[in-house]
Amino acid sequence: MNKKIIGKLAMGVTALCAFGTIAAVLWIVGTIVWQGAPTISWTFLTSAPSEGMTGGGIFPCIVGTFLLVLIMSVIGVPVGTITAIYLSEYVDRESTFAKWVRFAVNTLAGIPAIVFGLFGLGFFVRFGGGGLDAIFSHGKLHWAQPNILWASFTMALLTLPVVIVSVEEALRNVPQELRAASLALGATRWETIWKVVLPNCMTGVLTGAILAVSRGAGEVAPILFTGAAYFLPQLPGGLDSQFMELGYHVYIMATQSPDVEATKGIQYGTTLVLLSLTFALNFSAIYLRATLRRRSIQ
Amino acid sequence: MKILSAKVLLPILGAALVVGATSGKTVTVKGSDTMVIMAQRWAEAYMAKHPGAVIQVTGGGSGVGLSALVNGSTDIANASRPMKSSEMNQLKERYGSLGVEIKTAKDGITLYVNEHNPVNELTLEQLREIYTGKITNWNQVGGSNSKIILYGRENSSGTFAYFRDNVLKGKDYAPSCQHMPGTAAVVNAVSKDKNGIGYGGAAYAKGVKEIAVKKDAATPGVKPNAQTIKNGTYPISRYLYMYLRNRPSGEAKQFIDWVLSPEGQAIAVKVGYFPAK
Amino acid sequence: MDTKIKIPEGLRKRMRPSDWIAAQSIRAVAVVSLITIFLILVFVVKEAVPVFTGHAETSQAVAVAGPNASKGDSNASPESYGGASDNSAAAAPESYGDDSFTAAGTAAAGDSSQSDTSQAAATQQSYGGSGPSDAAAGVAAEAAPAAPDASGEELSKPKPFTPWNLLSLSWSPVSNENPMFGVWPLILGSLKVTFIALLLGGPIAILSALYTTTFAPRWAREIMKPAIELLAGIPSVVLGFFTLVVLASILQSIFHWDFRLNALVGGVGMALAVIPIIYTVSEDAIAAIPRHLTEGSLALGATKWETNFLVVLPAATPGIFAALLLGVGRAFGETMIVLMATGNAALIDPGLAKPVRTLSASIGAEMAEVVQGDLHYSVLFFLGVLLFAFSFGLNAVAEFGIRDRLLKRFKGI
Numbered sequence: 001m002n003k004k005i006i007g008k009l010a011m012g013v014t015a016l017c018a019f020g021t022i023a024a025v026l027w028i029v030g031t032i033v034w035q036g037a038p039t040i041s042w043t044f045l046t047s048a049p050s051e052g053m054t055g056g057g058i059f060p061c062i063v064g065t066f067l068l069v070l071i072m073s074v075i076g077v078p079v080g081t082i083t084a085i086y087l088s089e090y091v092d093r094e095s096t097f098a099k100w101v102r103f104a105v106n107t108l109a110g111i112p113a114i115v116f117g118l119f120g121l122g123f124f125v126r127f128g129g130g131g132l133d134a135i136f137s138h139g140k141l142h143w144a145q146p147n148i149l150w151a152s153f154t155m156a157l158l159t160l161p162v163v164i165v166s167v168e169e170a171l172r173n174v175p176q177e178l179r180a181a182s183l184a185l186g187a188t189r190w191e192t193i194w195k196v197v198l199p200n201c202m203t204g205v206l207t208g209a210i211l212a213v214s215r216g217a218g219e220v221a222p223i224l225f226t227g228a229a230y231f232l233p234q235l236p237g238g239l240d241s242q243f244m245e246l247g248y249h250v251y252i253m254a255t256q257s258p259d260v261e262a263t264k265g266i267q268y269g270t271t272l273v274l275l276s277l278t279f280a281l282n283f284s285a286i287y288l289r290a291t292l293r294r295r296s297i298q
Numbered sequence: 299m300k301i302l303s304a305k306v307l308l309p310i311l312g313a314a315l316v317v318g319a320t321s322g323k324t325v326t327v328k329g330s331d332t333m334v335i336m337a338q339r340w341a342e343a344y345m346a347k348h349p350g351a352v353i354q355v356t357g358g359g360s361g362v363g364l365s366a367l368v369n370g371s372t373d374i375a376n377a378s379r380p381m382k383s384s385e386m387n388q389l390k391e392r393y394g395s396l397g398v399e400i401k402t403a404k405d406g407i408t409l410y411v412n413e414h415n416p417v418n419e420l421t422l423e424q425l426r427e428i429y430t431g432k433i434t435n436w437n438q439v440g441g442s443n444s445k446i447i448l449y450g451r452e453n454s455s456g457t458f459a460y461f462r463d464n465v466l467k468g469k470d471y472a473p474s475c476q477h478m479p480g481t482a483a484v485v486n487a488v489s490k491d492k493n494g495i496g497y498g499g500a501a502y503a504k505g506v507k508e509i510a511v512k513k514d515a516a517t518p519g520v521k522p523n524a525q526t527i528k529n530g531t532y533p534i535s536r537y538l539y540m541y542l543r544n545r546p547s548g549e550a551k552q553f554i555d556w557v558l559s560p561e562g563q564a565i566a567v568k569v570g571y572f573p574a575k
Numbered sequence: 576m577d578t579k580i581k582i583p584e585g586l587r588k589r590m591r592p593s594d595w596i597a598a599q600s601i602r603a604v605a606v607v608s609l610i611t612i613f614l615i616l617v618f619v620v621k622e623a624v625p626v627f628t629g630h631a632e633t634s635q636a637v638a639v640a641g642p643n644a645s646k647g648d649s650n651a652s653p654e655s656y657g658g659a660s661d662n663s664a665a666a667a668p669e670s671y672g673d674d675s676f677t678a679a680g681t682a683a684a685g686d687s688s689q690s691d692t693s694q695a696a697a698t699q700q701s702y703g704g705s706g707p708s709d710a711a712a713g714v715a716a717e718a719a720p721a722a723p724d725a726s727g728e729e730l731s732k733p734k735p736f737t738p739w740n741l742l743s744l745s746w747s748p749v750s751n752e753n754p755m756f757g758v759w760p761l762i763l764g765s766l767k768v769t770f771i772a773l774l775l776g777g778p779i780a781i782l783s784a785l786y787t788t789t790f791a792p793r794w795a796r797e798i799m800k801p802a803i804e805l806l807a808g809i810p811s812v813v814l815g816f817f818t819l820v821v822l823a824s825i826l827q828s829i830f831h832w833d834f835r836l837n838a839l840v841g842g843v844g845m846a847l848a849v850i851p852i853i854y855t856v857s858e859d860a861i862a863a864i865p866r867h868l869t870e871g872s873l874a875l876g877a878t879k880w881e882t883n884f885l886v887v888l889p890a891a892t893p894g895i896f897a898a899l900l901l902g903v904g905r906a907f908g909e910t911m912i913v914l915m916a917t918g919n920a921a922l923i924d925p926g927l928a929k930p931v932r933t934l935s936a937s938i939g940a941e942m943a944e945v946v947q948g949d950l951h952y953s954v955l956f957f958l959g960v961l962l963f964a965f966s967f968g969l970n971a972v973a974e975f976g977i978r979d980r981l982l983k984r985f986k987g988i
Binding site: 003004006007010011013014015017018020021022024025028029031032079080082083085086087088089090091092093094101103104105106107108110111112113114115116117118119121122123127157160164171172174176179180183188189190191192194214217218219220221224225247248250251254255264267271274275278279282286 | 577578579593597598601602604605609611612614615619621622778779782783786787790791799801802803805806807808809810811814815816817819820821847850878879880881883884901904907908910911914915935938939942955956959962966967969970971
């Protein structure tokens, strides 16, 4: 009798936790959708902020976020993929080198985002930018400032572990027999990778890229001082411009906007757009991953 | 797939690099959060009148703007406090000049309390003791029996520095004073907190009550408005500055001249500040 | 499963040049991306080193030396002001604009070649009236906003900075009197928020994982797992926004704390961020428990809940511990949530409903305002080193310490 009650209680408590968490998720998403949907309109998405940030839209933010993740992917996805290929195809899995590498990747994944921002400032902006200035602008300050290039590099570094892990998982799912067969037919290692292995794990690469983009679009800490700006009258015109960004805009609007109550609509609207973006990306990644699993099981 | 996109994107990025390196007429304005709404409106109006000019505005605090001025990453620094001698030194070290100071508007630092707070006026002495933590209960200044909750700005804020130097006479804030990232956050917090008190630029006071400030117990309390700030009866008023490294020239000069013109000053008034003269 | 194909010795010489190039460039890229982690450590430490190797004067010290010098002894003007005698532009920033008062001020400063007057003018302009408002100030007085009576209250001269300052108990980096860079309030703040987040989020996540893997029917699991993992897709800035705008007010109306934004509110927001991480890893760990364990327990007469709580959960301990460590790592370093929702006051106080200032929020809030290269900048990088060291240490413990030892304990499975 006692046991039964405790049993029911135990199950009840765990069920409560699970459903409670789901309820919390629904509450958060629901509030944002409900409060933000009225603000969303075509004008909101395609016009710039006006009236001293209390009116207008978030077009520059959307463009800025898009450019940021684009450049970030161009830099980060190839590097991450190549690293994953190296780890999977060129290095023994059980060697000490591989263990250290895995440790390094795990540590990289665990470093707080703000430390990446610090590194971005110290290395990319000051060191890299300073170097570029010394070469191209004869010492005049041009590149050694926060801009979209350095912010993208910082983000690429932040999302590198995500890409590496995803691609490695995909590479591992390619059956060994394929590789063996290819080599048996006379292909070199590189030919095997390029023509046989990679095409089979493109979904994995894509998943990694999508997850990286989702993370990159959402993180604000690294770009706080490496390139994001409060108000720019123009869209970024080059790699040396600053940019507006969705996540940064949410932060700014919630804490530093001219009138917090009046801009509530904009805050929720921007949050909704950001959330929709990350959710869409995450869902496609999940879908791709499911496809990948199904295909490899067959 | 990756190579394909690289083939397409690299030339674009290369072009962008070139374009970016040759862009010229942008004026960057960084700094005071107190001034950022005004600066942004100035930028908007100026760009509407002068197509082709590009004025970029970022906030972050007076400290941000001034350090960006020293670092070289901005043309104009907005500051709601005068430049510190240490900043002047750094400017002198790096650029050999002590900078150029331009008074663009006047502001009265307003003290906000919650709309339901019965207290209406405070002396400078009381404000000092409240913010340094010596007075901790509202009933010590004529309010109800509840703890005073202090809201202030971040260290980077000029308002923070000005308030500390002029009202607190250089003493430090009480450690329990919360640091809000912007004046709007201060106002928001005070509007939601019955026992809160906060300070900030006059333009932000919405949904909260302004305190009439008294120089001392004998003089009547004065609320910040155009008159009291102009004739100096409001005790906590200050200039809002723009700083440059050297005398303004080119696009920056035109912009600043316009800001100081009646048109620009009218916008300052519209935002909630007061003209510099 | 090792995916590297070992090519026998004899065949290796037949690598085509393109193959060799490919191999070398891949190796190069991989090595570069792997040494970046060390690069990060090196650069963050490099910028923090000046804290210890001697920034003898802080920018504050120089600032206060100014008014002190001009108060009494006019001749003891620090050279650093840029001697007014040779510089006609005077020891003050030029003023520009039609403002007649400003012009007068400049004229007064420019005409006089005496260091003390321009010194006073410099002080006047740089402190907005808190310096000795004497003759030179009189000209600008009508223009200058009527500052509160500039009483000559002497500010105590700050002590020069030593690395011991880092161990002090207060964080006020821009103080005039005594800039303090004590890291203890910040560390305490981070620990408080992490503790609350783990206390709230850990059990909820673990129990949810237990429910979805063991108690819930198969079909329910397929729906609930993605639903909870959706939480991972919410960016931390959105969680911070939600906490600031919605949660803080609700919690305040329930509990009526003194401070609306405090460590507890931040901790609740942080719990939301940490739950999906702990959930996912715990879920994997619990689901990986071999079925024969559960079946054996049930066969021996244990009830479902006894099996789950007393057999499955302990068996999954290494994984759950790793999950908790991941959660701690995330919570300690998270920036946006605490920046928006904890009040950012560097208090040392045991209470949980008091505002706190975390390491990450300090960096985030103050980094933009520091002049690159000065003491405050280096101290903020030092905070970054602390964060890096913490996450590194945590990861090392997880990889090399806990997992191996715990796995050995449960080797009987």
